Amino acid sequence: VRLLAEEQLAMIDIETGARADALDRLATLAVDAEATEALRRRVAQVIVALGEDVPEIPGAPGQAGVGQ
Numbered sequence: 104v105r106l107l108a109e110e111q112l113a114m115i116d117i118e119t120g121a122r123a124d125a126l127d128r129l130a131t132l133a134v135d136a137e138a139t140e141a142l143r144r145r146v147a148q149v150i151v152a153l154g155e156d157v158p159e160i161p162g163a164p165g166q167a168g169v170g171q
Contacts, residue, residue, distance in 0.1 A: 106138055130158050
């Protein structure tokens with residue numbers, strides 16, 4: 104539940120113009136050990152949509168296709 108709440112807070116940050124705060128939240132979610140692959144994909148897509156690079160996820164297989 105915590106991770107989904109953080110994802111929603113990031114969306115609120117985007118909506119209210121707090122882009123940097125949203126990117127910080129999203130980057131943290133992208134590397135969180137408890138994040139599911141589905142959450143990581145969603146987070147990566149939002150990061151890419153905001154024009155940023157997706158952070159490297161330690162121990163994750165290649166990120167080919169992320170954001171496409």
